[in-house]
Amino acid sequence: MGALDKVEIKKLTKRYGTERALGGVNLELAAGKMTALLGHNGAGKTTLLGIVSTLVRATDGTVTYVSSGAPVEGEHVRRQIGMLAHSSLCYAELSAVENLALTAGLYEVDGSPEAITAMLDRVGLEPKARDRAARTYSRGMLQRLALARALLTKPSLVLLDEPFTGLDRGGALALGEQLGILRDAGAIVVVVTHDLEAIAGRTDHVAILRRGQLVFEERGSYSYEQLKDVYHRFAN
């Protein structure tokens, strides 16, 4: 089973107890496209990513993952997912190298020291920190490690939840660049962010959530001004 070509989200509803986080969202994510998922705090963005990442179960509705024309599920889907969230998903007691080796083991990808070094070079984690426990890292270093972790498994569905927080300007630009590379390599990229500047000009698809509902969806590249304009018109 190879890369995912398409993710179809249909009538997705999620309730947490009495609260409704998502109310019937329809969305289609395609390979080689970067989707920006925008909306105010509490709009349901993280919840949507959670369901797409299979860690949250929808109350109603379906998410279909398609690989080479056929629907896939379970471990085959998880194998293809790369996740970058608020938290680093890395063990604080283990070093960067050990964290990546563990991930490589679980995903059964190349976890040789050379491959790990190459990946850490790619995200720009400074060499002298690589064998220290991750708990000693700064926020930005941790975020770079998290990115390395996500990229190591060569995911074809990359889910990013506010990936720019904690990165300096250079880090944010570099991350934007990496996402562009992934997208051009044919991955499905979904970015949740409030940092419109960082994604301006890079997205192929903009979706805005408001109180759990999709209120705006448009394909095409958006400049910073355009993003700001649609955000203010639809998110409120």
Next chain:
Amino acid sequence: MSNKGIPVLAALAAIGFVVTIYLVFTYAPLVEDPVLMFNQKIFYYHVAHAFMLFLATAVCGVCSLVFLKTRKPKYDDLALASAEVAAMFGAVVLATGMIWAKAAWDIWWVWEKRLTMSLLLWLVLVGYVLVRRFAGSSADRLAAGLAAFGTVGIPFIYFMVDASDHHPKAGAGGVAATLPPEMKLVFWLSVLTFLLWCVALVMSRVQSARAERELREIRERGLDAGLFT
């Protein structure tokens, strides 16, 4: 389950209750035990409630497992309703058990087998209610897990209480099979009455949970249409 069934069941239970109470005091013979005598009458209520405690807990356990596997809210409603009703019946079992113990042995609590089992099961149910209340948005899953594990644990509790020699054993209260026929009739009538009552309670609790959900959905539709902003 329909709305209309509940009043009918409740009415039947009420009639059953009046009839049983009448029969308990006029028709069922007094036991010959000089200590128990009149006190034995509580048996008709104590044991009937214990039956309902185990029945409702089993329903809760099964529904919880089904809910975990399907995540259909209707099973969760039923599990919650039966757990609450079971907890209530359990409290009555323990209270009447204590009254029985006071009358028969002049102490408030004895580690009689069935009473001990009821207590352990009741602890699971109290845990269930606490989890429902304090576990936030994970409450339904957690409570379902607790109910499933608790129900699967019933046979272990049974064999444990049976084999454990930690507590001095008090004599068991009457067993249905050895009762004289008049007592047996009244006893089963009482069981039937409380079964009806139990089902009526569970159904109305399910109804209220469902009504709550419907109200919420209507409100959501209003919100979507921009009514309240």
Next chain:
Amino acid sequence: MSVLRHAARVAWKDLRIELRSKEIVYTMAFFGALIVVVYSFAFPVKPDLVRAAVPGMLWVAIAFAGTVGLGRAFDRERENDTMRALLLAPIPRLAVFLGKAAAISLLVLLVALVCAPLLALLLDVDLFAMPAELLLLLVLGAIGFANVGSVFAATLLKVRSRDVLLPVILYPILIPLFVAGTSATEAMIAVKPDLDKLWYWIGFLGIYDAVFLVLSMWVFEALVIE
């Protein structure tokens, strides 16, 4: 068999982190020892009284120290949301459960192995009259505890009041396990050891572990997915 291989990987990761910091082992063992010491002050140390009370002390110490260790072991998975990383990995979620449960069984067993000699020493009872049987008993107890404990600690991970809810959920389910452990220990250290009783309870524990292991494996995924 990829389930077992991945489970071993998850367990080994936990043990490696623990070997490095030793935080859980040291604090759990110290806590267990403290409970034992407090007990030896709480009850008069008379030979027949002690013989009756020691089995209960041992298993209550295991229960309390075990709960503390269990909570901390899962706190570690919460710190950087690493539990999500494990659940997101393309391995059967069963492997995550088995790995965590295996690592925690070892920790609990270790604590039991600290508490038992300490009780024997401080209260002068011959707990080790049947060392092999005692070890078997403690292993079965640790497995049962870790198994039920892991399911609920993992599910409680994102609940605010998880620290109080963990024992509220665990103990009612684990009462048969603790009673079985206590009764078996009692049979073992009695003046005239009662082998029938001992093996009845060891068998009871074996079946308890097996049944709840199957149940846990069956519902774990349904419970941990939000």
